[in-house]
Amino acid sequence: MGRQQARSDASTARALDTALKLFSHQGYGATSMREIASQSGLSVGNLYHHFGSKEAIFQRLIDRYWEALLDSELDLNRVFTRGRFPEDLEEMAAAIEQVVERHQEEILLIYVDVIEFRGSHIRTFYESMADRFQEAYASSFEEARGSGRLGEVNPLVAVMVASRWLFYFFTVEKCFGVPMHFGMSPNQAVDEFARILRFGVLPRPGEAEASPDARKDMVQERGRTR
Amino acid sequence: MGRQQARSDASTARALDTALKLFSHQGYGATSMREIASQSGLSVGNLYHHFGSKEAIFQRLIDRYWEALLDSELDLNRVFTRGRFPEDLEEMAAAIEQVVERHQEEILLIYVDVIEFRGSHIRTFYESMADRFQEAYASSFEEARGSGRLGEVNPLVAVMVASRWLFYFFTVEKCFGVPMHFGMSPNQAVDEFARILRFGVLPRPGEAEASPDARKDMVQERGRTR
DNA sequence: CAAAACAAAACGATCGTTCGGTTTGTAGTT
DNA sequence: AACTACAAACCGAACGATCGTTTTGTTTTG
Numbered sequence: 001m002g003r004q005q006a007r008s009d010a011s012t013a014r015a016l017d018t019a020l021k022l023f024s025h026q027g028y029g030a031t032s033m034r035e036i037a038s039q040s041g042l043s044v045g046n047l048y049h050h051f052g053s054k055e056a057i058f059q060r061l062i063d064r065y066w067e068a069l070l071d072s073e074l075d076l077n078r079v080f081t082r083g084r085f086p087e088d089l090e091e092m093a094a095a096i097e098q099v100v101e102r103h104q105e106e107i108l109l110i111y112v113d114v115i116e117f118r119g120s121h122i123r124t125f126y127e128s129m130a131d132r133f134q135e136a137y138a139s140s141f142e143e144a145r146g147s148g149r150l151g152e153v154n155p156l157v158a159v160m161v162a163s164r165w166l167f168y169f170f171t172v173e174k175c176f177g178v179p180m181h182f183g184m185s186p187n188q189a190v191d192e193f194a195r196i197l198r199f200g201v202l203p204r205p206g207e208a209e210a211s212p213d214a215r216k217d218m219v220q221e222r223g224r225t226r
Numbered sequence: 227m228g229r230q231q232a233r234s235d236a237s238t239a240r241a242l243d244t245a246l247k248l249f250s251h252q253g254y255g256a257t258s259m260r261e262i263a264s265q266s267g268l269s270v271g272n273l274y275h276h277f278g279s280k281e282a283i284f285q286r287l288i289d290r291y292w293e294a295l296l297d298s299e300l301d302l303n304r305v306f307t308r309g310r311f312p313e314d315l316e317e318m319a320a321a322i323e324q325v326v327e328r329h330q331e332e333i334l335l336i337y338v339d340v341i342e343f344r345g346s347h348i349r350t351f352y353e354s355m356a357d358r359f360q361e362a363y364a365s366s367f368e369e370a371r372g373s374g375r376l377g378e379v380n381p382l383v384a385v386m387v388a389s390r391w392l393f394y395f396f397t398v399e400k401c402f403g404v405p406m407h408f409g410m411s412p413n414q415a416v417d418e419f420a421r422i423l424r425f426g427v428l429p430r431p432g433e434a435e436a437s438p439d440a441r442k443d444m445v446q447e448r449g450r451t452r
Numbered sequence: 453c454a455a456a457a458c459a460a461a462a463c464g465a466t467c468g469t470t471c472g473g474t475t476t477g478t479a480g481t482t
Numbered sequence: 483a484a485c486t487a488c489a490a491a492c493c494g495a496a497c498g499a500t501c502g503t504t505t506t507g508t509t510t511t512g
Contacts, residue, residue, distance in 0.1 A: 004477050004490060011491080027342040030255030033468060043493045045471085050491085054468065086427050111337050114402050116253040126404060134409070151429040157408050157418045158427040161391070164406065168394050176340050178352055180390065182383050183360070192383045200426035201312050201384040203377040233510085234457065259502060269459045270503085276457085280502065 012050050015040045016064070019057045024108035028058055028116045062113065062121045065106035069129075074099070080133070083140035085159045086150075089194045093166050100170035108175050133160070162197055169193070238276050241266045242290070245283045250334035254284060254342045288339065288347045291332035295355075300325070306359070309366035311385045312376075315420045319392050326396035334401050359386070388423055395419070 018040040022031040033054055037044045051057045071077065076095035079088060100107060113121045134156065141155040150158075173179045173186065181189045244266040248257040259280055263270045277283045297303065302321035305314060326333060339347045360382065367381040376384075399405045399412065407415045 008491065027253050027255050029253050030342055045494070046492045048469070108341060112341055115334060115338055115341070116256055118251070119402060119404065148429060151425060151427055153422050153425070153427050154418050155427065157415065158422055160408050161419060161422060165391055176345060178345070182386050189383065192380050193387060196379050196384055196387060196423065196426070198426050198428050199377060199379070200422070200424050201377055201379050201381070202424050203374060204430050272458045274503070
């Protein structure tokens with residue numbers, strides 16, 4: 001790779017970064033090529049030289065996010081391939097928080113795509129993701145249920161509900177700027193969700209006497225925090 | 227109200243309806259006043275005569291959605307004021323589905339606001355909504371927990387998680403066009419979610435023998451459906 | 453006849469894109 | 483090491499279209 005290439009790479013990277021920032025924070029239609037050009041230090045002509053069109057820049061950003069999500073080194077993918085749900089629920093939450101934190105703007109980009117392009121840039125990706133998910137967990141759950149580690153619920157639905165909820169929870173908090181902590185800290189909210197998912201909201205008859213009072217007090221205290 | 231007013235009302239209503247359709251399906255910045263004018267049968271000048279600016283139209287749409295949500299005749303509000311969670315979980319789901327079904331485009335508008343206006347048109351509304359929610363449920367839950375109808379989880383968090391999840395579930399399905407049924411029908415998916423919320427994903431020790439095999443078969447069958 | 457409802461042209465700005473031209477880097481030749 | 487040729491990187495003006503808004507006027511209504 002010669003120096004000419006390196007110069008080009010640095011420029012396209014800068015252009016993509018500023019385009020990501022602009023698209024995600026004001027939408028695709030409301031962002032102009034001149035804006036991308038001036039804020040990234042390139043000329044408009046050079047932008048077209050490298051990308052060809054405005055929509056191609058958007059597509060490149062979606063693709064970049066895609067590849068980052070498929071990285072097997074990603075904590076979240078390690079949690080998924082391990083298949084230890086629901087024991088490692090807290091680790092799953094941390095991994096999802098990490099993804100949302102790292103890819104805040106790319107996640108907003110998906111909502112931009114849904115609204116301004118009817119989701120055309122991400123639809124096929126999402127469907128393939130759901131399939132991959134289903135395959136990865138289907139086998140490990142047969143074993144888990146056989147060994148009595150799971151209750152009566154469909155475990156595939158359970159892991160989908162859990163991961164989707166966590167994704168939604170952190171997205172609303174970090175990307176939309178509307179915290180959903182219900183008067184608690186983020187960690188407490190996640191803990192409370194994990195408890196609901198594991199034990200349900202109804203009292204568990206067998207454990208009514210077994211659980212110490214300290215736990216009930218803890219729940220009370222959480223409800224009061226502001 | 228004279229005939230002049232009636233003519234105006236019909237025009238503004240038509241303008242708002244087409245503006246809603248356009249804003250929600252292609253975003254605010256990508257929708258032009260000429261587009262709204264031609265598709266609603268008004269002239270551009272008349273549009274400005276009635277609304278003053280493009281953003282005022284957007285604001286009016288948000289306000290209209292707001293008022294619809296505050297209607298005490300709304301099924302969802304009846305469920306909320308009744309405060310029978312989690313017994314009426316299925317009714318809550320139906321009421322939320324009704325709201326999402328009826329206000330598909332307004333819900334998309336909220337995402338438009340989040341992206342193109344940083345949520346400035348809806349933020350205060352959302353916060354007041356959360357407060358109202360908290361007040362409405364706080365008292366009824368003290369009683370519910372005292373009578374042993376609820377388990378160890380914070381009931382306020384539980385009802386928030388439930389309603390938010392259902393809202394998210396139906397929004398993704400109806401507004402984004404990406405069903406999250408995990409290979410089941412929408413009703414089955416809701417049932418499964420209700421089961422998770424009530425009983426949790428872990429086996430309930432006291433009920434292991436009490437539950438008939440038919441139930442387990444049902445769960446199995448659901449998992450297989452496609 | 454005054455006021456409200458409506459229409460259409462016009463305004464300045466900005467849009468995505470194209471195009472002609474310059475600079476920069478590299479490989480090949482002497 | 484100097485020179486040449488060429489392609490890629492880069493710039494900024496220009497194009498036609500369209501943007502939100504204003505202006506000027508006409509029609510409708512009480």
